[in-house]
Amino acid sequence: MATIDITNLRKEFGDGNERIVAVEDFDLTIQDGEFLVFVGPSGCGKTTTLRCIAGLEDVTEGTIEFDGEDVTDRRARDRDVAMVFQNYALYPHMTVRKNIGFPLRLSTKKSTDEIDDEVEAIASMLGIETLLDQKPRELSGGQQQRVALGRAIIRDPQLFLMDEPLSNLDAKLRSTMRTELQELQTELGVTTAYVTHDQTEAMAMGDRIAVMNDGELQQVGTASEVYRAPENEFVAGFIGSPSINLLTADVDGATLRGPGGFAYEMEDPSLVEGHDRIRVGVRPEDLELDPDGGMPSEVTVVEEMGNENFLYAVMGDIDITARIESVIHPEAGKTVTFGFDEEDLYLFDAETTEAVK
Numbered sequence: 001m002a003t004i005d006i007t008n009l010r011k012e013f014g015d016g017n018e019r020i021v022a023v024e025d026f027d028l029t030i031q032d033g034e035f036l037v038f039v040g041p042s043g044c045g046k047t048t049t050l051r052c053i054a055g056l057e058d059v060t061e062g063t064i065e066f067d068g069e070d071v072t073d074r075r076a077r078d079r080d081v082a083m084v085f086q087n088y089a090l091y092p093h094m095t096v097r098k099n100i101g102f103p104l105r106l107s108t109k110k111s112t113d114e115i116d117d118e119v120e121a122i123a124s125m126l127g128i129e130t131l132l133d134q135k136p137r138e139l140s141g142g143q144q145q146r147v148a149l150g151r152a153i154i155r156d157p158q159l160f161l162m163d164e165p166l167s168n169l170d171a172k173l174r175s176t177m178r179t180e181l182q183e184l185q186t187e188l189g190v191t192t193a194y195v196t197h198d199q200t201e202a203m204a205m206g207d208r209i210a211v212m213n214d215g216e217l218q219q220v221g222t223a224s225e226v227y228r229a230p231e232n233e234f235v236a237g238f239i240g241s242p243s244i245n246l247l248t249a250d251v252d253g254a255t256l257r258g259p260g261g262f263a264y265e266m267e268d269p270s271l272v273e274g275h276d277r278i279r280v281g282v283r284p285e286d287l288e289l290d291p292d293g294g295m296p297s298e299v300t301v302v303e304e305m306g307n308e309n310f311l312y313a314v315m316g317d318i319d320i321t322a323r324i325e326s327v328i329h330p331e332a333g334k335t336v337t338f339g340f341d342e343e344d345l346y347l348f349d350a351e352t353t354e355a356v357k
């Protein structure tokens with residue numbers, strides 16, 4: 001187990017005019033035993049960051065330390081990390097037993113019997129003890145992923161690095177495996193960095209979540225911190241499903257005015273003081289139908305979810321999504337007015353997109 005310190009990481013690909021900055025200004029400490037999830041849209045630099053930690057990419061600038069020891073120039077195989085990939089990367093001609101035992105056969109002087117005992121213990125921990133003599137092609141995706149996990153666990157590394165390990169599984173299995181993986185990580189206590197583009201998965205699994213965009217770390221925090229206290233508009237928009245509603249409002253003293261007749265009188269005008277324009281965010285579940293609310297909207301679609309309804313509407317040229325009680329069921333085409341509590345508003349500077357409260 002290890003504490004991982006990443007300082008001022010920068011990774012560029014290519015050279016001259018063709019240079020791509022994949023990661024920049026990246027500072028992060030992953031605590032000993034922590035399950036940290038990197039999340040962000042495609043191409044934001046998650047995999048590159050993980051590969052730099054693994055030693056599979058040379059860094060352009062910055063340092064990576066494991067427990068205070070600088071490993072920046074250390075080869076991947078000398079870093080004591082185990083990686084699990086989306087495509088499992090199993091050896092097709094080897095049985096499950098051989099696949100799981102492979103790292104030990106390669107790196108230790110343990111006897112075949114000792115290795116076999118360890119393989120069997122891990123296989124039973126993963127619920128695949130009956131599959132030990134099968135080949136990967138005879139297994140389902142979920143079983144193959146368990147074998148890949150087994151092969152990582154048997155190395156007893158100080159760090160697990162996982163790159164979208166569940167994305168080839170169907171939705172139901174993915175959610176079961178999420179829980180299993182979390183339980184396993186807690187049991188083993190191994191520091192883990194996990195990459196996903198799926199914010200729901202990130203929220204469900206991470207002790208903390210590192211939200212990335214465009215090569216830069218946007219915010220690191222627990223699920224509730226990134227959800228309830230996003231530091232900028234990107235994080236507010238990326239975290240949460242359905243997404244937060246966002247609009248630009250002109251600030252006129254205490255009054256906010258936006259598209260489609262949006263008007264709201266701030267109870268605490270000091271929050272928007274000094275801003276001519278402000279980005280206003282409100283989460284779908286924080287909207288309610290309120291004739292005196294400030295958001296007149298035309299309903300376009302109502303989706304019944306059983307326990308609640310998703311209401312899709314337009315306010316001027318802004319799409320609005322609301323989650324409301326299932327007993328409320330306005331018809332498409334009807335005009336409704338949404339309201340909210342001021343404390344549920346997310347306010348961002350219109351220019352910098354940083355949170356102002």
Ligand code: ATP
Binds near residue numbers: 014042045047
């Ligand atoms: P995804 O979720 O799609 O895998 P990601 O967030 O993991 O995306 P990276 O794979 O880290 O993103 O890529 C970050 C940027 O670096 C992208 O613009 C990508 O095209 C570029 N990139 C990554 N690897 C290389 C490479 N070997 N050579 C050149 N450019 C690369």
